[in-house]
Amino acid sequence: MRYKLKNSFITGAIILAPLAVTIFVLKLVFTWALGIINPIVINLGLARYTANIELVAQLLTGLTIITLVTFIGLLAASTFGRRILGGGGRAINLIPLVRTIYFSVRHLANSMVEKSRYQRVVLVEYPREGIESIGFVTGDSPEELGEKINIFIPQSPNPTAGHLIIAEEDNVEDVDISVKEGLKLVMTTGIREDKELPLEIQEDQN
Numbered sequence: 001m002r003y004k005l006k007n008s009f010i011t012g013a014i015i016l017a018p019l020a021v022t023i024f025v026l027k028l029v030f031t032w033a034l035g036i037i038n039p040i041v042i043n044l045g046l047a048r049y050t051a052n053i054e055l056v057a058q059l060l061t062g063l064t065i066i067t068l069v070t071f072i073g074l075l076a077a078s079t080f081g082r083r084i085l086g087g088g089g090r091a092i093n094l095i096p097l098v099r100t101i102y103f104s105v106r107h108l109a110n111s112m113v114e115k116s117r118y119q120r121v122v123l124v125e126y127p128r129e130g131i132e133s134i135g136f137v138t139g140d141s142p143e144e145l146g147e148k149i150n151i152f153i154p155q156s157p158n159p160t161a162g163h164l165i166i167a168e169e170d171n172v173e174d175v176d177i178s179v180k181e182g183l184k185l186v187m188t189t190g191i192r193e194d195k196e197l198p199l200e201i202q203e204d205q206n
Contacts, residue, residue, distance in 0.1 A: 037061045118152070121182035122172040126153055126165060134175070134182060141166050159186045 041047060041057045050056040075081035093099045118136035126133040135151040149169055154162040175182065 033062065034058070036065070118179045118182075121175040121177055121179060122151060123175055124151055124153070124165070124167055124172045126163075132173075134186065135165070135172070136179065136182065137172075138164075154183075154186050156186045156189050159183050 037058050040061050041054065046057040046061060047054050050060065072081075076085055092102050118138060120137050122135050122137055123132045124135050125131065126135070133153050135153045138150045138152050141148040141150055145166060147169070148166050149172070151165050151167055151172065152162055153165060154160075177185075
């Protein structure tokens with residue numbers, strides 16, 4: 001009975017943990033959004049235009065911000081918009097500390113929304129002989145370096161950080177999985193899901 005209760009508790013925790021994390025993340029996002037919206041509503045006195053109903057003023061402010069962000073996205077797709085944003089980017093590039101933070105965040109955001117530019121998944125001996133690491137081929141190296149390929153070795157569980165190495169094609173081994181599966185392998189630190197018993201605790205075979 002004690003063994004069954006223990007397994008039942010662990011199974012319940014496995015079921016509830018993702019829900020708890022989801023609620024926690026949503027709470028953080030909601031708090032962050034209110035931290036932006038509330039100062040605007042209070043400083044501009046927007047509640048007086050909504051019969052002093054603060055919730056309505058907050059919703060309208062949120063919709064306005066979403067509309068503004070969408071407009072900026074549409075503007076960026078036009079030639080005129082690219083010129084404006086390009087000028088702003090060059091201006092930011094003149095400020096040392098600001099440019100480091102801005103372009104780092106921008107690069108991360110672009111990598112999250114753009115289609116993966118990795119070509120394929122490979123195994124390469126790294127960081128020393130006898131140890132293989134999973135890597136992603138990003139393209140061919142410059143001609144000055146010879147006929148070699150660029151390979152990005154990601155850190156686990158954060159695939160946005162890692163090391164770029166240059167290797168010959170003969171020194172890498174192709175892995176028959178997609179780039180998406182390779183990234184999932186890195187982010188889960190190699191933990192494989194049990195598809196047969198996803199919510200059950202397997203009994204000790206011993």
